[in-house]
Amino acid sequence: MNIFKRFSKCLNTIVAALICVIIGLAIGFLILTFLSWRSLAAGADPYTFRDVIVQAWKDGFLRLIEGGTYPIFNNATASYRKMRTELSLLPPLLMCGLSVGFAFKTGLFNIGAAGQYTLGAFGALLFALVLKWPWYLCLIAAMLFGAVWGAIPGFFKAYFNINEVITAIMFNWIGLYGVNTLMYNEKLTSLPSMMYNAKTTKTFTLKAINSDAIIPPLASDEYIKAHKGDTLAEFLQSPVTYAVVIAVVIAIILLIVLNKTVFGYELKACGFSRTAAKYAGINEKRNVILSMAISGALAGLGAGLYYLTDTLQWNPQESTALPSMGFDGISVALLASSNPIGTIFSALLIAHIDTGGGLFSAKVFPPEVADIVSGVIIYLCAFMMLFKNIIAKPFVFLGQLKAKLTGGNKEGSEKK
């Protein structure tokens, strides 16, 4: 594949993803306009069409697209706090996206990222709060817990030929109920006394129990003191931690593993055709389990990276809802066509939209409008191939033109 082709293929994917995003945002704007109209119609004051649009734009859409940067642009006192919150969402989203994307690359659909994320959160908090280990060891625990939960659907797929989607969904719920029981039910184990804070109905903060388990922020306290007010110092404070760096480094490692190693090649081969891989002497059963275990480890690590920043505590009482992070991972992976580097950018985008949804004036616009936008984006991604083909047409034409001009001696290589 020559450079020109590779570049045009890459560009094609990016443009297709952008089309998905733009249509998603447009639908979001329509919903906001409708909600804005309903809220104005409910009020006593007369209103015009202009008012409806202005409210939808100013109180809704603008906040959605400006995300964490909204307070910087629109407040008299520029605050970077929201921006930091947005960046702290990047590691878990990116890891869940990598988890789902890695499974896609090996021909599996890991819808179980939510369950593996749950187990990862449990692993991290168990080692942090009960065993009081430092953060890097807690992260490894989170990975292991997630890996085990990911390996289970792989095992059922390899040995019983049960679709990994069904198994993963079942184990999402088993994991959620299991984890919450362990954290919450005092009769069963003594864990709740060490993990669960009855006053806040959440797990204890790491700060109170074991501050070693908090992943350190990117800038040290001395640096922040010395550079008070600097944009960079503002950015690198808690909760923007080394978690961001770890997540990005892992994305790069995955790119190398998938594209430049024999191991990655074998995993991908199983994805293209299990029977062909078996024929070629690859242990396809082992590889399916291994792919799912790695995918699970990534989701588990994502939970570790998030809960060990101590911005949010696990709430075992919300036991009827799976963490949305795992499902957001699916949008992140799809939007990036499972490319690890692309995943970084799509994770940033989803974090941006999610933060923006939280900034709506909640009386008029529920924050879930942001979820609708990402839901629409996944729906569109399901037939992204269609967009790709449409966009590719001019490129194919250019390719043919080039072939004609150069004498058309490479007819065979043009096909693909």
Next chain:
Amino acid sequence: MTGSMAMMVFLLISKYTLLYAVVLMLVALGGMFSERSGVINIALEGIMVIGGLVGVIVSASLMNHVNPYISMILSILASALSGLIYSSLLAFASINLRANQTIGGTALNILATAIAMVVAKRFNGSQSAKIDYNNSAYLINIKTSEGTLTINVFLILGIVLLILSYVVLYKTRLGLRLRACGEHPQAADSVGINVHKMRYIGVLVSGLLGGIGGFAYIIPAVSNWNFEYGVTGMGFLALAVMIFGQWKPFRIFFAAVLFSIFKSIANIYDSIDFLKDLGLNKEMYNMLPFIVSMIVLTLTSKKSRAPKAEGIPYDKGMR
């Protein structure tokens, strides 16, 4: 005394088992129609949420305005229709655009919860997604000497739809054509059957049944529902019921009853003494149906009778 106690427990178990069995059966029958026509419908959970949402909103809006029985009929129709419309999104993506059916279905699941939250909050005009309604018209109390057994109208509707499903699938030309499209669409096309049309029918019927199922799950059990919780994984359980039922109507019925016995234990464990003494909490019992379905899937995986062409978009050029 213990005799009447046992009777009471039996009535309680029957109440919840019947409640859940109808839901699981309706939704699994829906899944069956879709998959027998060749489209994997993983969006059942989302379709249930939408059906439940629309049904609840219609019945909450009509409360105290019209006769409760008319309101009931309108609400059920609304839930069926909304499920049908929502499932057309899956049909469009997977049949016309040949998208990956699993991904399309997942997107619809995620979208449904978000839509339900936004709509429920707007309906309330507050920041809570909890909607109140009156469900007394749906309940039928059968008095016995030991207590009352509460059943709901969906039980009757469910049995009718079960028989209807069987007849349509096995005794009509439509059913035969539908099944052919799920087994070998190329062959079906070669004898002049419109594969796209058949698959559309399959998916839309699944939306219709899924919508009613979602409404049947929410309305008879409690008098308010918080849409933050969606339908708590019932759509996915229904998928397991469908597989355990081997994509056949009456087997699905038995599978649904079996699953709902386990599901109902979570609701009543604290009124049964020996279960209460075990010291397990609600979460443990909530896990039960999912664990059972995993065991069942493992046991039945070897002789699975899945429609051969499910999940593969039909491409005329492949003939």
